[in-house]
Amino acid sequence: MEVSRDVSVWEKIIKNSLDIICALDQNGCYTKVNEACKNILGYSQEEMIGQSLRCFIHPDDLDRTLLVANDVIKGQKINNFENRYIHKAGHEVYMMWSGAWLKEDGVVICVGRDITEQKKARQKNELHQAIVEHGVDMLAMLDQELNYLHSEGSIHRQMGYTNEQLIGTNALNYIHPDDISLATDLLSKILTSSSYIKVPDYRFKNAKGEWRWIETTISNQLNNPEVRALVANSRDVTERIETRLKLRESEQRFKSLFENHLDIVLFQDREGIIIDANATTLSFFGVEKEEILNHPFSYFLTPEVIPICDKALRDALNGEWVRYEATIPFEGKGTYTFDIAKIPVVVNGSAIGVYSILRDVTEIHQYNKTIRRQAEKLNNIMESITDAFFTLDKNWIFTYVNSEFDRILHTNREQLIGKSIWDIFPEELNGEFHRHYSEALETGKSAHFEAYLKHLDVWLQVKAFPSEEGLSVYFDDVTEKVKSRLELERLSLVASKITNGVVITDADGLIEWVNEGFVALTGYTLPEVAGKAPVSFLTGEETDKIVLERFIEKRMQSKPFHEEMLNYKKSGEKIWLLLEVTPVLNEAGKVSRFITIQSDISYRKEVEESQLQLTKDLFNQNRDLQQFTYIVSHNLRSPVANAMGLVDILSMISKDSAEFNTSLNFLRKSVNQLDTVLRDLNMILSIRDKRDTIDRESIPLALVCQQAISDLSEPLHACGAEVKMGIDESINVQGDKAYIYSIFHNLLSNAIKYRASGRSLVVNIECMSNTGTGTTISLSDNGSGFDTESAGDKVFKLYKRFHANSDGRGIGLFLVKTHLDAMGGHIEVTSEVNVGTRFLIYFK
Numbered sequence: 001m002e003v004s005r006d007v008s009v010w011e012k013i014i015k016n017s018l019d020i021i022c023a024l025d026q027n028g029c030y031t032k033v034n035e036a037c038k039n040i041l042g043y044s045q046e047e048m049i050g051q052s053l054r055c056f057i058h059p060d061d062l063d064r065t066l067l068v069a070n071d072v073i074k075g076q077k078i079n080n081f082e083n084r085y086i087h088k089a090g091h092e093v094y095m096m097w098s099g100a101w102l103k104e105d106g107v108v109i110c111v112g113r114d115i116t117e118q119k120k121a122r123q124k125n126e127l128h129q130a131i132v133e134h135g136v137d138m139l140a141m142l143d144q145e146l147n148y149l150h151s152e153g154s155i156h157r158q159m160g161y162t163n164e165q166l167i168g169t170n171a172l173n174y175i176h177p178d179d180i181s182l183a184t185d186l187l188s189k190i191l192t193s194s195s196y197i198k199v200p201d202y203r204f205k206n207a208k209g210e211w212r213w214i215e216t217t218i219s220n221q222l223n224n225p226e227v228r229a230l231v232a233n234s235r236d237v238t239e240r241i242e243t244r245l246k247l248r249e250s251e252q253r254f255k256s257l258f259e260n261h262l263d264i265v266l267f268q269d270r271e272g273i274i275i276d277a278n279a280t281t282l283s284f285f286g287v288e289k290e291e292i293l294n295h296p297f298s299y300f301l302t303p304e305v306i307p308i309c310d311k312a313l314r315d316a317l318n319g320e321w322v323r324y325e326a327t328i329p330f331e332g333k334g335t336y337t338f339d340i341a342k343i344p345v346v347v348n349g350s351a352i353g354v355y356s357i358l359r360d361v362t363e364i365h366q367y368n369k370t371i372r373r374q375a376e377k378l379n380n381i382m383e384s385i386t387d388a389f390f391t392l393d394k395n396w397i398f399t400y401v402n403s404e405f406d407r408i409l410h411t412n413r414e415q416l417i418g419k420s421i422w423d424i425f426p427e428e429l430n431g432e433f434h435r436h437y438s439e440a441l442e443t444g445k446s447a448h449f450e451a452y453l454k455h456l457d458v459w460l461q462v463k464a465f466p467s468e469e470g471l472s473v474y475f476d477d478v479t480e481k482v483k484s485r486l487e488l489e490r491l492s493l494v495a496s497k498i499t500n501g502v503v504i505t506d507a508d509g510l511i512e513w514v515n516e517g518f519v520a521l522t523g524y525t526l527p528e529v530a531g532k533a534p535v536s537f538l539t540g541e542e543t544d545k546i547v548l549e550r551f552i553e554k555r556m557q558s559k560p561f562h563e564e565m566l567n568y569k570k571s572g573e574k575i576w577l578l579l580e581v582t583p584v585l586n587e588a589g590k591v592s593r594f595i596t597i598q599s600d601i602s603y604r605k606e607v608e609e610s611q612l613q614l615t616k617d618l619f620n621q622n623r624d625l626q627q628f629t630y631i632v633s634h635n636l637r638s639p640v641a642n643a644m645g646l647v648d649i650l651s652m653i654s655k656d657s658a659e660f661n662t663s664l665n666f667l668r669k670s671v672n673q674l675d676t677v678l679r680d681l682n683m684i685l686s687i688r689d690k691r692d693t694i695d696r697e698s699i700p701l702a703l704v705c706q707q708a709i710s711d712l713s714e715p716l717h718a719c720g721a722e723v724k725m726g727i728d729e730s731i732n733v734q735g736d737k738a739y740i741y742s743i744f745h746n747l748l749s750n751a752i753k754y755r756a757s758g759r760s761l762v763v764n765i766e767c768m769s770n771t772g773t774g775t776t777i778s779l780s781d782n783g784s785g786f787d788t789e790s791a792g793d794k795v796f797k798l799y800k801r802f803h804a805n806s807d808g809r810g811i812g813l814f815l816v817k818t819h820l821d822a823m824g825g826h827i828e829v830t831s832e833v834n835v836g837t838r839f840l841i842y843f844k
Contacts, residue, residue: 020095020112023105028053028069031107040095040114042088058084058092072101072108082115094119137236141229144191144222146171146183149229158236160207176203176211190218190230201241204234213241264338264358267345272296272313275353285330297356302329309340316342316354325361337365386476393470394441396420408477409456427455433462437473440466450478501577501598507591509533509555521577521598523570534596540568551579558583558591564601576605696734696823701777701843702727704737705765708744715752721761723748731767733775733843739819740843744779746812747839751781756834768840774825780838785831795829 014021014034020041023032030048037043041056048056057065061083068081077100085093099110138155142148148166156162175183179202190197199216206212216234221227258265259278266277277292285292285300297313298306305328312322322342329335338358344351388405390398397420401413411424422429432451440447447464459482462475501518505511511529519525522538529537539548543566554561562580569575578599586592649663702725709716709723716723733740748763755761761781768776788795796817816839820827824844831837 019114020110022048022110022112023107024053024069024110025107026073028066040112041085041093056085058086060084069108072099075101075103092116138234140166140171140232140234141227142171142232143229146187146230155234158206159204159212165207174205176205179203190220191222193220194223195219201237212236213238261357263360264356266292266297266356267353268297268313268356269353270317270351272298272310300330305329312340312342313354316344317351319344319346319351327365335362336360337362385474387474388476389472389474390416391470391472392421392437396422398424399470408458408460408475409453428453436462437464437471440464441471450482501596503534503594503596503598505534505594505596507593509535509594512593518598521569521575521600522567538567539565540574542566542574543568555581555583555594558585564605574602575600576602697737698732699735699737699740700729701731701733701740701767701775702729704740705744708741708748711745712748712752716748716761719752719755719761721752721755721763723763724765726764726766727777728767728770731770731775735823735825735843736819739823743816743819743841746816747779750812751779751783751837754786754837755781755783756836757784773844775843777841777843778838779841780836782836785833785835785837787833788829788831796827 017034017036018039020036021034022030022037025031029050029052031050033045033048035045037045037048041048043056053065053069054062065083068078072078077098079098081097081099083095083097085095087093093114094116095112096115097110097112099108101108137153138158139151139153140148140155141150147168147170151161151163151166155166172180172183182200182202186197186199197218197220199218201213201215203211204214213236214234215237216232218233219231221229221231258276261278261280264278264281264284266281267275269275273296274293277289282289282292292300297309301309305326308324308326312324316322321344323340325337325339327335327337337360339361340359341357343355343357345353345355385402386404388408389400389402390405391400393399397418398416401411401416403413405411406413416424422434425433428434432449433453436447436449436451439445444466446466448462450459450461452459457479458477459479460475461478461481462473464474465472501521502515503511503518504513510531510533511526514524514526514529524537535548535552547563547565551563551565554563560580560582562578564576564578567575567577578601580597580599582595582597583591584593584595649659653660653663705725705727709725744765751761751763759782761783763779763781765777765779768778770776796813817827820841820843825842827842828840829837
């Protein structure tokens with residue numbers, strides 16, 4: 001009951017209060033307001049609740065009111081905050097506010113009092129306050145042009161001027177030239193302002209001609225009938241300015257050092273809150289300064305690191321310089337190692353904060369880790385390499401021995417370290433090993449040698465490298481290799497007496513030895529080919545790749561085999577060799593080397609090639625004979641038979657009869673046909689006979705093609721044909737100019753002869769490719785075309801025709817193909833009835 005009564009009393013107090021009591025949410029909207037709002041602002045409770053305070057505050061006071069409201073929401077209480085509201089009737093209402101944030105209710109509770117009357121009373125006293133507030137210093141009254149009307153106060157004591165000296169003079173005459181623009185710019189602002197204007201510090205010349213720094217506050221009282229002047233209160237702040245400049249210079253030096261420090265630098269107060277941070281800090285964390293300030297440094301740390309950094313901060317706040325290293329993981333950035341220094345800032349004997357300098361030493365730590373890993377890796381390498389390895393200091397003491405050393409020499413390295421090599425192997429003192437090791441240490445040059453270790457019956461291949469620390473020695477067991485070499489020398493002694501080429505290679509096919517017969521056959525000496533594979537220098541462009549692959553495949557089978565292969569001598573001359581390969585197996589049954597015997601079979605290959613060419617020539621002649629037989633049996637028999645028959649008829653009829661003249665004309669026609677066939681035969685035989693003897697020269701294709709087009713210009717023009725020639729003038733081919741001209745002339749003639757009746761003839765001639773191996777020309781038309789399927793392989797045969805309504809003889813395409821065959825080229829054709837024909841001409 002007591003609580004209920006208290007609540008009732010408070011509700012009555014709020015309801016009847018003369019001040020506005022209200023509650024606002026986080027968005028600045030009224031959620032509660034008492035009835036005083038009606039009396040003070042003219043608005044009812046219903047009109048204000050749910051509305052934003054923006055709707056009622058004077059526009060000029062809105063921004064600063066919102067800033068204060070944000071501070072209150074953050075937990076800061078306000079007292080005596082003044083602003084203006086707009087009454088419902090439109091006039092200004094001056095209000096004074098107190099407020100606080102109720103976190104549990106999520107609202108701001110405000111109490112506002114109407115101070116309009118007090119404000120007006122205050123304004124009435126402003127003139128008096130303007131005169132007396134700064135009266136302890138220099139006081140002046142100026143007109144709107146800044147002419148002195150009156151001066152008093154300490155101006156005489158500080159500047160050396162009397163009131164009489166200043167009255168009637170202009171203030172701008174005493175202001176430093178560099179500051180006059182500042183004064184004139186402020187004058188217009190002063191003349192339009194009714195409030196105090198604080199003029200930025202400027203320089204004023206005293207009676208001695210010295211420039212003094214002046215601080216001035218001006219109040220515009222020109223419209224005040226009791227004053228009618230600009231009231232200026234000034235103070236000499238020269239010492240303060242000079243001190244401030246020195247302090248600023250000092251601060252700037254420190255600030256520059258702070259901001260431009262390459263390490264992360266930040267300042268924390270006693271609570272560990274970051275008050276300032278340099279550019280490196282912001283760059284590292286990828287944030288703006290506002291995002292990092294007013295946060296504890298622990299905000300950016302992981303839980304496991306916070307205790308370490310907090311302890312260092314406490315130690316530093318106790319006045320100690322603290323330095324330590326910490327590895328700190330950052331989300332999204334990885335893990336960094338920092339060398340951290342914490343330096344206390346002591347004022348009046350107490351640390352007010354700590355400067356923290358964090359130097360990124362991640363790379364250094366990584367380098368150290370890398371060095372350690374490399375050392376471990378080096379040790380592993382020394383243990384894993386196939387060579388035995390050991391090191392000696394300059395006193396012949398073992399400092400390192402790997403496991404391979406133990407394996408080859410049957411030792412225990414733990415018993416070797418720290419002992420002299422000559423104590424372990426006394427029989428080798430003054431022997432070959434001692435001699436080479438001593439020479440390497442004395443000369444500083446590495447030693448490479450093979451030596452026999454008698455007590456173990458092993459041959460060692462040794463590489464010794466001197467250094468400032470002593471000697472590093474690698475060696476491996478080459479006993480088998482030495483024995484193989486000795487065996488090879490015995491084989492070489494036998495093979496050196498053979499006239500054929502003999503090549504001995506290792507299991508990988510690399511040459512170990514060749515005899516004089518090899519040198520005589522190829523021109524290569526042993527020093528030139530040792531360690532090389534024969535195929536790497538004996539094969540060439542015309543070596544059959546299939547044969548080469550077969551040779552390598554057979555060699556991998558580890559069985560004896562033979563192969564014939566085209567090789568090249570050192571001079572570049574071709575040589576055919578019969579290669580008889582025999583693998584040599586070791587005791588384990590694996591190939592240790594190959595012995596290859598080379599026999600020169602070039603003459604036999606030449607004979608075989610001659611026989612092959614003879615066979616080809618016989619085939620061609622047989623084909624030509626068949627063609628000749630066809631011509632004789634078909635093209636010659638018909639005109640000869642006709643002629644013989646007509647001769648018999650002519651012998652039986654009168655010369656004066658009409659039948660005689662008709663028969664004579666038929667006889668003449670038959671004889672002409674016979675003559676044409678004989679001329680065709682003569683031309684064909686002439687081309688065949690010249691096939692292997694034509695004079696090849698470099699022929700400009702475009703020029704010859706254009707000549708053929710020009711020579712056919714009349715029939716081309718007569719049928720309205722268009723020829724598009726796209727062969728570049730730079731393209732040349734090797735061949736016979738007359739043959740090439742005949743090819744273009746015949747193909748163009750056919751295009752004219754077999755053009756389509758329903759459309760204008762269009763011929764396209766273009767180069768499809770031009771490489772080092774040949775040139776391809778495309779010649780296409782949109783003529784009547786023919787059925788290539790039914791024509792089959794007869795397209796380029798003699799006297800073959802594929803258009804029944806044409807008077808062609810069937811020899812043009814035959815000549816084209818014959819010319820190309822003679823020049824080593826060939827031709828292909830594609831055609832479609834009523835679409836056109838395309839020829840691809842390949843010049844070698």
